[in-house]
Amino acid sequence: MISNKALTLRSIVLFSAVTILILSCGKQVSSVSETSPWKKMDLIIKSIPQTSFLNKDYSITDFGAVADGKTMNTEAFVKAIKACAENGGGRVVVPNGKFLTGAIHLESNVNLHLEDNAEILFSINPKDYPIVHTSWEGTEVMNYSPLIYAKNKTNVAITGKGTLNGQANSSNWWVWSGGKSYGWQKGIPSQNDPSNREVLVDMAEKGVPVSERVFGEGRYLRPSFVEFFECNTVLIKDVTIINAPFWILHPLKSNNIIIDGVTVNSHGPNNDGCDPEYSQNIIIKNCTFNTGDDCIAIKAGRDADGRRVAIPSKNIIVQNCKMIDGHGGVVIGSEISAGVNNVFVEDCIMDSPNLDRVIRIKTNSKRGGVIEDVFVRNLEVGTVKECVLKLNMFYNVYGAQTGNFIPVIRNINLENINVKNGGKYSVWAEGYKESPVENITLKNVVIHKVDSIYKLKNVKNINFINTYINEKKVEPIKN
Template sequence: MIDISMFGRKRTGLMVLTAVLLFFSCAEKKTAVDDWAVNWAKRDSIVANIQLPKFKNQEFNVMDYGAVADGSVLNTEAIAEAIKACNAAGGGKVVLPAGKYVTGPIHLLDNVNLEIGEGAEVLFTTDKSLFPLVHTSYEGTELMNFSPLIYAKDKKNIAITGKGVLNGQANNENWWPWCGNTKYGWVEGDPKQHSSLKKLKEDMSEKGVPVADRIFGMGEFLRPTFIEPFGCENVLIKDVTIINAPFWVVHPIKSNNVVVDGITVDSHGPNNDGCDPEYAKNVWIKNCVFNTGDDCIAIKSGRNEDGRRVNIPSENIVVEDCKMIDGHGGVVMGSEISAGVRNVFVQNCQMDSPNLDRAIRIKTNTKRGGFVENVYVRNINVGQVKEAVLKINLHYGIYGVQKGGFMPKVSNVYLENIAVDNGGKYGVLVNGYEESPVKNVFLKNVTIKKVDSIYSLSGIQNLEFINTTINGELIQN
């Protein structure tokens, strides 16, 4: 295929048009490219079938179980007792009224809605010895590690709601320095995650060590996720504000029927992805604000051999009416997608920040492998992004080139009704493989302004523009 990255906004319209005609004369066309309404009908079916949790109309106030909301007393046991009582009574709402609650990790049980009341702030302890080992995951690889701050394993009918604040208390003195970056407080000679990651991935995951024997926690340096429903059914996370996360913020893994509604994530630490559905099915993310230190939303399905071992694609993911501010990407698939991702719907979102790198992003490599298929994006307003409106990179490697024998496949990416004021470096950036090209990418009713280059393309088959303007030029097929 032809790489046309040399055609920037200062090139003539004739040169751009000539390159486009040469490119598309070689492209294999997909039939029925205008079947957009049929595609979006699938979104309606997904949402209609998502089951919200239901709870008994009874409340369990943590103050009645010995909680003290003065910001100094450890409330782990009091909160746990209220959750147990609620579960034993058939479920209901565990309420944390206004005040400051210091606590260790909170573990939810069936039929419990944890309500963080308006004016309440939950401060998760900085004492790492109070974090028990649980079955969790780190960057797409399962292990036994520090408990997530709020955790549920194989539970049904659970929720975290309320207008209060969840504060992970991560900062340049707590959790963040383990990433090994001086920006986040790491000092030469201090411990960092790199040796632990090598042990987990090379000495355990690659060699097929059972998850129960992958013991980390104290003495290792892998940070916990914030909210993790693991293997859960019917989950609601609504309205809470989440700040100062150690690692990934909302991580529904191996879970089904998950609604994330109206939350605000404001956390700029390392790997502070806003919401990462992984091996997840039927996930609806709506009305949220993401202002993050990493991807705002990143859809995942396991890393390398661990993802292939689990072999559960993430599918039926709907993102609507969200605001993305800072982040590496607005809505992202990857890079840990070894089991694949399909059926992603994104609409009615606003993405805008000088610190937002891309709007829509797909990233993997031949070590990760995996597939991404059927991605539908419409009605997006992009104020400013740094690098690209759409980036598909099948050569992703944050620590250098990562190659293996698992050729990734990407197909059927639809963008419709997208308005971009300042697109950064590229309108469309695709870096695929000639032997297994990205297939079928469509832009319809898209207007992109102020990009340095119209696009840069390699390893792509059938890219089609329909009523699309980039830098004032109507791109013809």
């Protein structure tokens, strides 16, 4: 028989062993998390649910749609989507041909599917886009509906190899930007008029409720193309998107989004290819971006509105994409006040004399935000105009943009990058004395034909590991 004293001693030994094991395992998990971010990416990918739809088709032509490119088919889309949703879901099919429509509002369990030679032409009449709760340049607003819109929906998709054509050009939506290169001339109203963009920003700064920020007619704030607002489990696959009025793919306050095989070819003002905002668990893969603004721009709200919402964008994965023209390949900001973290970019090709930067983070002391844990590997870059990596805490596109919200940028890692024509700078990083850009690592990076190795101001702990610029190995910088 074992004595109580022996049992007590054995219990103490067992408890101690278990405690040591738990602490040891905890250290191992922490170590994996810290040293193997790509394993974390794999876990994120595995956690994202897939869309699934009933095997039922609802052709829009069965609901009165006419493929002549002239007949307005808005009601046919409404009826087809409603019938599909009310019967448990399935595919709303757009057959081959050209179909003109106003805004399309999707429902849960609906897959809007375009056949290979189908083209949806979106009306250029603002009256065909009802006022909805949306967001404009990082500020929530009641404004024109996005061309394709879903709010508070689950299990929803846009698929097929057809084309979404916003029909935007310098004679309609683009002129509202106020840019002379997009058709604007003195005397033409635009978003830059005193009662428009800046009024919205001022409303947000003063805490005006979103329901009272009613814009639309007479305010000239262009709608996004495709917006999923507060949605979960979304797929956008294979479609081609052209001639967008404004931002193109805009997941907003949404989770579990897969964007796969999409081609974006649109060179209008603010034509960002994809703008995840306040969104999490996003995969963007096998896509081509040829844009008038950033190819991919990860957002998190503007100024006071971003701090009010306070939802960071995180777990954003970009894989096997091609970036052609654009202000940046993968960009974070400038609407970034709620912060961004856990961004993974791998196996992409970027190449154009009209591509300004490869990786860019842009913010300022009015935006603020904490941007951290950005991991980039296996990029092939042909030509880039300005720089390979730009980290800027003093972004001022609309004039003075200063405030009391000093941003944080840290933990930026580039590995296995090859650049043929590097532009002006390999790395351009500028921080504040009280908040330096911190922990930049370039490992196994080769950059050819660049004017300057780097331009640095208030940067702490930048590491060059086996990195060659203009055929010379970069020596470590003493911090």
